[in-house]
Each structure stands twice: as structure tokens, then as C-alpha cells.
Amino acid sequence: MGDFSPTLTQRQAQERTARRVVFVLSALPLVLIIYITAALFTRFWPLLEQYSLWDLLIGTQWYPMQGKFGFLPFITGTLWVTAVGVFLAVPPCLLTAFYLSEYARPLTRVLLKPVLDVLAALPSVIYGVWGVLAVVPFVGNQLRPVFSQYLGWIPLFSSHQPTGYSILAGGIVLAVMIAPFLIAVTYEVLMTAPQDWRLGSLGLGATRWQTIRYVLFRQSLPGILAGVVLGTSRALGETMAVLMVVGNVPQMPRSIFDAAYPLPALIANNYGEMMSVPLYDAALLGAAVLLLVIVLAFNVASTLVLQRVLARR
Amino acid sequence: MKFRWHRRHWSEIIVKLLMYCSVGLVFASLAVILWTIVSKGLPALTWEMVSQTPKGGFYLGKEGGILNAILGSLYLAGGATLIAFVFSLPLALFLETYLGQSRWANWVRLSLDVLWGIPSIVYGAFGFILMLSLGMRASLLGGILTLALLELPIMVRAMDEVIRRMPYDLEQAALALGSTKWEVASRVVLRQMLSGIVTAILLAFGRGIGDAASVLFTAGYTDSIPTSLMRPAASLPLAVFFQLGTPFPQVQQRAYAAALILTVIVLVVSLGSRFLAAQVGKFSVK
Numbered sequence: 399m400g401d402f403s404p405t406l407t408q409r410q411a412q413e414r415t416a417r418r419v420v421f422v423l424s425a426l427p428l429v430l431i432i433y434i435t436a437a438l439f440t441r442f443w444p445l446l447e448q449y450s451l452w453d454l455l456i457g458t459q460w461y462p463m464q465g466k467f468g469f470l471p472f473i474t475g476t477l478w479v480t481a482v483g484v485f486l487a488v489p490p491c492l493l494t495a496f497y498l499s500e501y502a503r504p505l506t507r508v509l510l511k512p513v514l515d516v517l518a519a520l521p522s523v524i525y526g527v528w529g530v531l532a533v534v535p536f537v538g539n540q541l542r543p544v545f546s547q548y549l550g551w552i553p554l555f556s557s558h559q560p561t562g563y564s565i566l567a568g569g570i571v572l573a574v575m576i577a578p579f580l581i582a583v584t585y586e587v588l589m590t591a592p593q594d595w596r597l598g599s600l601g602l603g604a605t606r607w608q609t610i611r612y613v614l615f616r617q618s619l620p621g622i623l624a625g626v627v628l629g630t631s632r633a634l635g636e637t638m639a640v641l642m643v644v645g646n647v648p649q650m651p652r653s654i655f656d657a658a659y660p661l662p663a664l665i666a667n668n669y670g671e672m673m674s675v676p677l678y679d680a681a682l683l684g685a686a687v688l689l690l691v692i693v694l695a696f697n698v699a700s701t702l703v704l705q706r707v708l709a710r711r
Numbered sequence: 712m713k714f715r716w717h718r719r720h721w722s723e724i725i726v727k728l729l730m731y732c733s734v735g736l737v738f739a740s741l742a743v744i745l746w747t748i749v750s751k752g753l754p755a756l757t758w759e760m761v762s763q764t765p766k767g768g769f770y771l772g773k774e775g776g777i778l779n780a781i782l783g784s785l786y787l788a789g790g791a792t793l794i795a796f797v798f799s800l801p802l803a804l805f806l807e808t809y810l811g812q813s814r815w816a817n818w819v820r821l822s823l824d825v826l827w828g829i830p831s832i833v834y835g836a837f838g839f840i841l842m843l844s845l846g847m848r849a850s851l852l853g854g855i856l857t858l859a860l861l862e863l864p865i866m867v868r869a870m871d872e873v874i875r876r877m878p879y880d881l882e883q884a885a886l887a888l889g890s891t892k893w894e895v896a897s898r899v900v901l902r903q904m905l906s907g908i909v910t911a912i913l914l915a916f917g918r919g920i921g922d923a924a925s926v927l928f929t930a931g932y933t934d935s936i937p938t939s940l941m942r943p944a945a946s947l948p949l950a951v952f953f954q955l956g957t958p959f960p961q962v963q964q965r966a967y968a969a970a971l972i973l974t975v976i977v978l979v980v981s982l983g984s985r986f987l988a989a990q991v992g993k994f995s996v997k
Contacts, residue, residue, distance in 0.1 A: 409891050416893040420805040424815070426798065427822035427864065434829070434837045441840055493726075493733035501730065510734065512982065513741050519914075519981040520744065520974065521921025523948040527970045528744045530955065531751060574740045581737070605723045628828070635830020637924040638952065662832045662924065669839070669928050686836040690829065697828040701821055 435694075438687045445680035454684070460648045467681040469688065471648045475565075475658030476689075478651050479640055480633045482569025483576065488626060491577050495584035496610050500596075518578040526642035529571040534643050537570070538562025542655050557655040563645035566654040571639050576629045583625030587618050587707055621707035624700040631696035635689060637662035661689045745974070752971025755964040761972065765934045777969050779936050780950035784973075786851060786937055787930060787946055788919035791858030795866050795915055798859075800908070803870035808882070808896040820871075827864035832924040834861050839928035851937045851944040854930025861925055862915040869914050873907025874900060906992035913984035917977050923948035947973040 404412070445454070445467065457468025498507055542557050542564075549555040591614055599609040615622070645657025646667065665685050672679040763776035810816035838857030847853055877900065885895045923946070931943030932953065947969055954966035 409894070413891040413893045416805070416896075417809060419801065420809045423798070423802050424806065424810060424819045426802070427819060427826050427867075430860070431822055431825055431829075434833070437837060437840055438833070490733035490736050493730045494737055497730035497734055501727070506734075510737070512985065513738060515985070516978060516981055517737070517741050517744075519917050519921075519977050521923070521948055521977060523921065523923045523951050524744070524748060524970055524974055524977075527751075527951060527955065527966070528747045532743065532747050574744070577737060577740070605719050607723045607726045608719055631828055635828075635832065637830065637832040638948065642952070642955070662830060665832050665836060666924055666927055669836075683836055683840065686833050690833050693828060693830060693833075694825060697825050698821070701824045701828075705817070705821065705824075 431694075435687075435690060438683055438690060442680055442684040442687045445677055445684055448677070458650060462675050462678045462681065465677065467677070467684075469661075469685065471650055472659055472661045472664050472685065473688065474650055475644070476634060476660040476662075476692075478565050478654070478658055479568040479572060479644060479660055480630060482565055482654055483572030483633050484626065484630050486569055487573035487577050487580055487629070491580035492584055492622070495581045495588060496614075498581070498585050499588040500606060500610055500614070514578040514581060517574070518582075522575065522636060522639040523642075525571050525575055525639035529567060529639060529643035533567045533570050534562040536562065537564055537567045537655075541566065545655070554653055555655070556653045558653065559645075559655070559657060561645070561657075563643060563657055564655045565644065565651055565658050568640045568644035568658070568660075569654070571643055572633045572636060575636060575639060576633050579632060580625060580629045583628060583704070584622055587621030587625060587704075588614060590621070590708060591618055618707075620703055624703035624707065627696050627700035628704065631693045631700070634696070635662060635693050637666050641666055661685050665689075748967070748970055748974050751967040752969075752974075755968040756971055757968075760965065760968050764936060777945075777947070777950050777965065777972075779934055780945040780947045780969065781972065782936050783851075783930070783933075783944040784920050784947040784976075787854045787858055787926060787944060788916050790851070790855035791862055791919045792866075792912060792916045794855065794859040795862040796912060799863055799866040799870065799911070803867045803874060803911075804896050804900060804904075806867075806871060807874045808892050808900060823864045823867055823871075827868060830924070831861055831922050832927075835925040835928045838925065842929060847941075849929060849931030849943045850941045851930060852940040854926045854944055854946070855940075857925045857929045858919045858922065861922060862919050865918055866911045866915040869911035870904060870907050873904045873910070877903050903995045906988040906995060909991050910984050910988045913980050913987070917980040917984075920980070921948060921973065921977055923952055947976075 449467065454467055454469050455473070456470055457466070458470045459466040459468045460471060494510075498510065502510075538561050542562065545555045546557045550557070595613050595617065596609055599613045600606070604612070640660055641663035644660060644663065646659045646663055647657040648659045648664075649656070651658045665682050668678075668682055672682045757776075760776040761781060762778060764779045765777070766775035806816060806819060810819065834857055838853060838860070841856075842848070842850075842853045881899060881903065882895055885899045886892075890898070926946050927949060930946060932945050932949055933943040934945070937944040950969045951966050951973065954962050954969065957963065
């Protein structure tokens with residue numbers, strides 16, 4: 399039997415080969431990121447040769463046939479929808495995460511885990527269908543009349559169009575989509591807090607909520623913030639679900655009941671005709687570059703913070 | 712000593728109520744979503760839907776089914792998962808054993824996290840220009856490759872999670888017995904992470920089958936069942952999206968049915984992965 403087992407030299411040779419393969423493979427993710435950015439940017443370049451980046455970013459006119467490419471409506475649309483989504487999602491998600499880590503019995507955790515898993519696993523097009531069938535009518539028929547009647551004098555809540563296809567509908571759908579993510583990250587961060595902090599605070603006579611508010615929340619704030627930023631970057635790039643409920647009108651939105659046209663929706667809706675109009679493809683891939691740059695910035699910053707926080711364990 | 716109500720007791724109760732509401736909200740949103748999909752999709756679901764390809768006039772409400780999209784999605788996600796697996800298994804396996812906590816390993820982890828966060832529409836656009844420069848048209852192969860890029864970071868991360876939770880002693884014991892790192896990785900770690908592999912594969916498959924934005928540019932859409940890697944392929948998410956966009960109620964009904972089918976597939980994959988992982992996990996050292 400011993401005849402078949404490799405000799406030490408063979409094993410060392412095997413080891414060296416494996417080591418080389420690993421180092422080549424481990425460069426793959428970084429190379430991919432650089433390559434994706436560079437490839438998209440090269441396609442964006444022809445547009446930058448004709449217009450200055452600043453003009454593109456603050457231009458509000460989008461008429462590809464006439465050669466007018468203003469990205470501002472799309473950038474604002476993206477930011478509005480994302481902001482509404484994150485604003486709606488953060489409070490309940492933080493509370494849920496606090497509940498899970500500080501109050502819940504093991505049974506509740508066991509029950510909630512698959513629910514969050516399924517919410518995270520549902521495809522975005524399913525969220526889109528739900529949005530079209532449930533959220534859009536709800537926003538259009540229930541929320542919009544109430545808000546315009548009682549709070550219509552606040553510009554943020556005034557309504558200029560009769561349907562529910564709006565920033566608010568997109569925000570609600572986004573909020574549900576990023577919820578499992580936010581809860582999971584916050585829970586992870588809270589789990590790294592040493593038990594002594596809790597015991598110390600409770601031992602001094604603080605209630606659980608006081609412990610959360612004055613000890614855990616303050617100490618975990620960097621991690622929680624990083625989690626929220628990471629959730630925001632997920633929301634920024636969400637395409638299908640938002641595209642289906644947000645109305646897709648290239649305008650500068652003024653209220654949450656206005657339709658908007660986020661960057662991902664712009665790319666997805668127009669890819670079919672982009673080769674037929676000059677510079678149109680450069681403009682659409684430029685939209686992809688903008689999206690990528692925003693998301694990358696959010697991502698790198700929050701991931702660096704989170705890696706540090708989670709390494710405390 | 713008599714108990715006296717203080718402001719902090721009230722705030723404790725109020726916050727607790729708010730927390731119950733939040734948890735309830737999470738449960739309720741899943742229930743509402745599933746209810747919407749099932750109640751709309753079930754009446755529209757017929758045997759014809761899952762067993763036939765679209766016939767003439769399908770998009771005006773005539774007969775036919777979405778077998779093309781179901782099979783197309785399975786091919787796309789299956790192929791992508793296979794390719795992603797080939798690359799991510801060694802990457803995850805050796806990230807810990809060879810690179811450990813070194814500076815380079817942290818770079819690799821950071822770039823994986825960043826890749827994981829890149830929106831699928833950007834992958835779609837990237838796949839599209841890649842195919843343009845190679846002179847390819849929208850095809851099954853293009854879709855598979857783009858989805859594989861999307862799935863790669865998800866898979867590596869899922870595997871890496873399991874490897875990191877592995878008992879440190881196990882690796883040390885194997886090294887102490889004189890094994891090379893390669894032997895540790897391929898004989899010890901690989902066996903320990905079987906459950907992680909199962910979870911990772913199913914997680915990535917579920918992601919891949921539900922993603923619409925990346926296959927929109929790269930896989931195209933067709934009414935026939937894909938027979939070659941170079942031909943376009945239909946997919947379920949796009950079937951839902953396109954059919955919902957038509958003005959005909961009969962066609963929209965089919966979108967609901969397609970959405971239900973997609974939801975069922977994703978749910979089975981997601982819940983099945985927990986079950987399988989638990990089964991396989993029995994054989995690893997805790």
C-alpha cells in the first residue's frame with residue numbers, strides 16, 4: 399500500500415503548484431472590479447470628449463435624438479427613491495435587530511431567521527409584481543388623497559399626478575427589499591458587543607432600553623452606520639422592482655408622489671435602441687459608470703468599517 | 712420597598728411595543744407579498760402554462776405556455792452556478808488556509824465584498840459590452856457568463872463563512888501531523904465545509920434564477936426552448952416583466968402565474984438549502 403502514497407518531494411511539488419494557482423485565483427476579484435470599471439469607462443469616453451462631465455451631471459434635458467444628455471433628473475430620481483426607502487426601512491429594522499439580539503427568546507430567533515432568508519431570497523421582479531399589484535394602488539388610492547388633503551401644503555407631500563406610480567411606491571418596495579439585509583448586518587454588529595457591557599449597565603440598575611440606548615447603540619454606532627450605508631448601496635442599484643413601480647418620467651421630482659426615473663431604470667429601459675442613435679450607447683453606459691462609482695464609494699467605505707467592527711469577535 | 716413608576720419604565724414599555732410592531736411588520740410584509748403572489752397567480756396557473764411554449768398570438772392572449780422561460784431560467788442559472796462553483800470552490804478553500812489573515816487576504820475579501828455589492832444591471836451592461844467586443848449576440852452563453860460573475864462573490868462568501876467557523880484545532884492538528892497545506896485544504900477543510908458548499912450552491916442558484924437585470928442585455932428573449940449555447944434564451948423574471956407590461960389582461964394573468972412559478976422555485980431552493988445543509992452538516996466535526 400505504501401507504494402502508492404506520494405513521496406515527500408511529490409507532496410512538496412503539489413504544494414508549490416497549489417500555492418501558485420491560489421495566488422493567481424485570488425487576484426481574480428480585484429482584477430474583475432478594475433476590468434469592469436475600465437471597460438465601462440472606455441465606452442463612456444466618446445461622450446466625455448464632446449461634453450464636459452460637469453455639464454452632463456447638471457444637465458436636466460434628456461433628448462438623445464437631439465444630442466442632449468443631462469443626467470441630473472436620473473441622479474436625483476435615484477437619490478430620492480433610495481432616500482425614501484432607507485428612511486422607511488431604518489427605524490423598524492434597527493428595532494427588530496435590537497429586539498432579536500437583546501429581548502427575543504431563542505424560539506423567536508429561530509422563527510424569524512427563515513422569514514428573513516425568504517425575504518432576502520425573493521427575486522426583485524417578484525417585489526416588482528407585488529409593488530404593481532398592491533403598493534401602487536395603495537399609494538395612489540389611499541395615501542395620496544389623504545396626504546394631499548391634509549398635508550398638501552408641504553411641497554414634499556403635494557401630488558401632481560393621479561396615479562400611484564411614484565417615488566413613495568418605489569421607496570416602500572425598496573424598504574422591504576433591503577430590510578432583511580439591514581436587520582442581518584445590525585444583528586451581526588450587536589452580537590460582537592461584549593456581554594460585560596450589558597451586564598455592567600444592567601447591574602447599575604439601567605433598564606434594557608437604557609442599556610441599548612446609552613451603551614450598545616453608542617458603542618455599535620460605527621458598525622450600524624456602516625450597515626445602513628451598505629444597505630443604501632444595495633438600494634441604489636436595485637433595478638427591476640423600482641423600475642416597475644416608479645413611473646419612469648425623466649423630470650426633476652418635487653414631491654414623493656411624483657414619478658421619477660432612476661439610473662438603473664434608464665439603462666434597463668433603453669438598451670434596445672441604444673445602438674441606433676449616435677452617442678446614446680455612450681450615455682447609457684455612462685449612466686452605468688455613474689451608478690458603479692456611487693455604489694463603489696459607498697461599498698468600500700462601509701465594508702472597511704464593517705470588517706474592522708466584525709473582527710472584534 | 713414600594714415600586715414606583717418612573718419615566719424609564721414607561722419608555723421601556725413603549726419601546727418594547729414598538730419592537731413588537733417592527734417584528735410584526737417584518738412577518739406581515741412577507742405574508743402580504745406571498746399572499747399577493749399566490750392569490751393572483753394560482754387562478755391563472757394551468758397545466759398548459761408549464762407544459763407548452765408560446766404559440767402564435769400568445770402575447771395577445773392566445774394559447775401557449777411559458778415552458779421556454781422555465782427551461783431557459785434553469786439552463787441559465789444552472790450553467791452559471793456550475794461555472795461560478797468551479798472558480799469559487801478553490802478560492803474559498805484556500806483563502807483561509809493559504810492566505811489566512813494576511814494583508815493580501817484582506818484585500819481579496821474586500822474586493823469580494825465590493826463585487827458582491829455591484830448592482831446586477833452593471834454586470835448586465837458589462838456583459839453586454841464584453842459580448843459586443845467579442846462579436847457575440849444575445850445568447851444563452853452570454854447570459855450564463857454574466858450570471859456566473861454575479862454569483863461568484865455570493866458563493867465564495869457563503870463558503871468562506873463556514874470555513875471561518877471551523878474549529879481552529881482541526882487544521883492545526885492536521886498540520887502537526889505533517890500534512891502540507893494542500894492536504895489540509897483538500898482532505899480536512901473540504902470535508903468540514905460540505906454543508907457550506909451545499910448552502911452556497913443553492914444560495915447562488917436562487918440568486919441567479921431570480922435576476923432579471925443582468926440577463927436582460929445578455930441572454931435576450933425567445934419563444935423557443937434554447938437548443939444551443941449561441942442562441943438567445945428566455946428567462947422567468949423577464950417573462951414576468953414583459954407580460955406584465957402588456958395592456959392585455961389575459962397576458963397579465965400569465966405574468967402572475969409566471970411570478971408564482973418563480974416564487975415557488977426560489978422558496979423551494981431557499982428552504983431546501985437549510986434542510987440539506989442540516990443533513991450534510993451532521994458529518995462534520997463541531
